[in-house]
Amino acid sequence: MLHNEILDLLSHHRSIRHFRNQQLTREQVDTLIQAAQHASTSTFSQQYSIISLTQPDAKKELAEITGHHWLQNSGHYFVVVADQYRNLQIAQANDVDPYILRTADKFFAGVFDATIATENIMVAAESMGLGGTIMGSILNDTSRLIKLLKLPELTFPVLGIALGYPASQPELKPRLPMSEIHFDDTYQLSSNFKADLSRYDQLVSNYYQERGQNNRIETFSHHIISELGRNREQRADLIKNIREQGFILK
Ligand SMILES: Cc1cc2nc3c(=O)[nH]c(=O)nc-3n(C[C@H](O)[C@H](O)[C@H](O)COP(=O)(O)O)c2cc1C
Structure with missing residues (x-):
């Protein structure tokens, strides 16, 4: 396997959930945002935004x-x-149908852009000696989160990152x-799947x-099976919430 500083950083990733009592500086935060901004972005539309939660009350709610x-x-x-609201402003200012x-x-x-920006933040943070966890569990109550962040139409929360x-x-x-995860040309469940698993x-x-x-x-198989049994009722309204934000999913 090849090695360099970036490859070694990527293959040493682990989620961090225990932190020392030290806040990031403004310069660190700006550096992370810059790393996010230089990620690839679908059709160069930059259709995501990043919100820093600075208030203890907001963090408590999250x-x-x-x-x-x-x-x-x-x-x-x-x-x-995920953010199409900013580009809606451009469409409206130019009298173009924003459908x-x-x-x-x-x-x-928007979800792709937000996800790729998130991973850039994580990798950049790790390169700075920081660590963190990406969180999909912010979607456990999207209505409440949308209210907390005052998200306008055509925006939708995708991931949180604690650093x-x-x-x-x-x-x-x-x-x-x-x-087991990389195939040539066509999808093939490997013939060694059972033994590998x-x-x-x-x-x-x-x-x-x-x-x-x-x-x-816990084995990986146990983990997958227990994930299937998890109560996902909180997220039953996901599609309804996406539609309420003005997206047409049909
Ligand atoms: C899209 C996504 C959502 C995640 N959501 C959560 C989460 O809500 N809570 C959490 O503790 N970890 C979350 N994680 C972190 C995963 O649990 C973690 O990456 C995985 O267990 C592998 O562990 P590692 O990151 O330490 O290698 C999430 C990761 C991804 C990519």
Whole structure:
């Protein structure tokens, strides 16, 4: 395998959920936003926005939404939003029909942009000695989050990112064998799938048993099965909420 500073950084990623009591500086925050802004952006439309949560009350509310109370101890918190509202202003100022901005295609473009910007922030933060966790659980109560952030039409929250100085370095979480996720030319479930999965289950089980915090007995297969049983009722309104923000999903 090849090595360089960036490749090593990428392959040493782990989510950080315990932080030292130190806030990020304005310069650090601006540097992260700049890293996000230089990510690829679909059709060069820059259809995302980033909101920093600076107020303790807002962080507390987000902690309630996500169930992650530890986010209140982070050194900085971003919410990344799919955003066609800004481009709606340009369409309206030029008397152009903005219908396209409401389509599923443009909703997804905003989600792609927001997601790629989020990963740029994470990698940039890690390169600065920081760590953090990307959070999809901000979608546990989108109506409440949309109100909290005063999100206008044609915007939708995509991911949160809690960042800070790591208080501990968790063990690296093992990933599936490469042959199980990378195929040539067409999709093929590998012929070694069962044997690979069994070996990987053992690897994940060792990881969970040996890790310093929150250790437990769990294989990857168990994890996937317990994910299927999770109560997702909170997110049952997701499509309705997306439509209420003015996107036409049909
Ligand atoms: C889209 C997305 C959403 C995530 N949402 C959450 C979340 O809500 N809460 C959380 O604790 N971790 C969340 N994570 C982090 C994953 O749990 C984590 O990346 C995964 O377990 C692998 O662990 P690692 O990042 O330490 O390698 C999310 C990651 C992604 C990419």
